[in-house]
Amino acid sequence: MANYSIWVLEYAYVPSYHVSGIVYGAHNQGYRKLPYCYVLIKGQGTVAMVDVGYNEKDVGAEMARRFGVEAWQNPETVLKQAGVKPEEVEHIFLSHAHFDHMGNTDAFPKAKFYLQERELSKWVWAMALDERFRWLNIATDPGDVMRVVDLARQGRLELLDGDRDDVLPGIDIRKADDTHTWGCQFVTVRNGDRKGSDSWVLAGDLVYSFENLEGQDPKAPTQYIPVGLAVGSQTNLLFTTDQMVKEGGGNLQRVIPVHEEGLRDRFPSRINDHGLRVTELCLADGQRSLVS
Template identity: 35%
Template sequence: MDYSIRPLCYSHVDLPREFFGGVPIHSGEGVSASPMIYVLLSGQDDDGTVHHYLVDAGFHADKWIHRFGFYDWEPPEAVLAKVGVQPSEIEKIFLTHMHFDHANNVGAFPNADVYVQWEEYRGWLTALALPDLYTPLGEQSWITSSFDRDDARVFGELARDHRLKFLGDDEELAPGIRGHLSKDGHTFGTQWISVDTSGGPYVVAGDAVMWYSNVEEMWPSGYTNGNTYNMLMTYGQIYEYLKGEVNRIVPGHDTLVFERHPSWKVGANEVGEVHVASWDKVLRPA
């Protein structure tokens, strides 16, 4: 199977550079704009049937947009239309983790099964059951600062409807696509997604790698709900998997992905083409 890989920006946020780049290595460097991204993977069977999968799903604007000052937010139907796809055509969603900006909008894809690491799901349910001692700031306390409690109900409904699929390490998600566990890395069970193509392997990292600099400098991001040492070990695993070709990573929030690969803007948000499959056509305008 040969996949086209297209990162799609659906919003932007201005945050201190150390949030993504790490403390103190990028402290005091000011604020920069970072994209919020999900990634479209498109493959074709031998009989010509095209399959569309999504790595991560974004968030609802109404609840989260005000908390962190997001802007340029667009719904999935507008974002996917830029590459000729509708939300109803997404067959599978591979969640890198369950932070709101990656998992909160799974309900926008009515026909998709949702794949998540079991360690991730179990970890968040355990965290939600912590006593009030650990949430003195309410839902803005550290443990739920990037997790939407309402998503526990949404994922329960997905399980009820047989649409929630649990994974372990190094499991096949679709032909040529695998999920790799970063246990207690960025979160309880973050996974990074490897994708085989005719041009070699790529990694869609989600927040297993927020910025290219995390791997290039071997320095964990400043924000995490996990273990920074384990994050570092994951950077090394991805680096070795790709034999040092860091540009084969699609990071979770790095604007450089749209500079290191062909890209264009539709409105305020970027569309990228990291790889175009042999059966597919280039969508970037001439």
């Protein structure tokens, strides 16, 4: 019995990204592909997403060039694979404000958005700092922050201050302060009980890859390693990782790093005509598969 289907939808990728940006301290370990994805959740009569990607224009396009992003497709094309139109998406949980996660809110005209209040206010704070601090804004488009403020004006933004159980039935939001960013949140979808018997933890950028969850040496016991980019603390990242694993019922494989190309080896996946991947984490009862 599953209430929700969950797919990780790739909408662009960086063909060659430095591994030290993915795994903290992994210097001189070369480069690898870094997919850019958002998550589609469908079931219980609603359509929700975790994150929205970026928009390939203006500052978003400039930032994407700086990060070496290729193969971008718009949400209309990407969601079509699941038979969903952007205007049908009702709830969007924004994991954090980086451009590749929060940069395309405009593409979802009917959705209500959920973000931690601290994430919004701290980015405004960071924008106001002297330009010597601009490293903090390395992956943030101030225009995205302004667009989210405008969602508040439209009555389409819910700013959370902490955890929220059952934001939708069986879906929980968890706050992760001062980690990858100041007000990150992750999303737990419970298809089973509250102990995580059939839960999926959608991690945003709290982990980028399996190595952040499992360590770099497959023969060694499990070791959490922080992501390579954080404005908060490595210690907080490790404890948040442990919390995510517990929410996933203690199963490391239920914590989903969206920037991990290896998802294709662990879950049913398909590459579409644009060279982008669809990964199917689970199917609600009666939902047809998108990958078989």
